[in-house]
Amino acid sequence: MIWEVFRQKKAGDYHTHCGNVHAPDREMxxxxxEIQHGRRMPTNSLWVVPQREIGEVDTEDVAFGGTTDKSYRWAMTYQFEAAAEEVAESEDEQAEAERQRRAVVDGDD
Structure with a gap:
């Protein structure tokens, strides 16, 4: 029987699939x-699951997210160039204002 193994590196991390083992029962x-996957790297815990108990839902079975356009959720659709130019202009204006304030304070006016 094949058992899938999921490893958690440290407490609070997600368990990730790290391989499988062949064993006749749960104890083995x-x-x-533990021997094959728990000792090679730092391990907080292992999940060992019978392979036949793992279910899968893929895109052929269900339409994930439907057909709604949700591209606004990802930053790759935003235009950053204009905002970056505004920030640079604002920084230049602030630097110029600071130079003028210093000139007034130093009496170089």
Whole structure:
């Protein structure tokens, strides 16, 4: 029987799939997973699951997100160039104002 193994590196992290083990029962699968996948890298915990118990839903089974345009959620659709120019202009204006304030204070007016 094949058992899939998921490893958590440190407490609070997500478990990620790290491989599988072949074992006749749960106790042996846990032991094999610990030996093969738990000792090689820092490990907080392991999940060992029978492969036949893992279900999958893919794009052929269901339309994830539907057909609604949600491109506004990703920053790649925004125009940053104009905003960057405004920031640069504002910084230049602030620097010029600071130079003028210093000139007035120093009496160079």
């Amino acid at each position: 699968a846990l032991l094999f997973a």
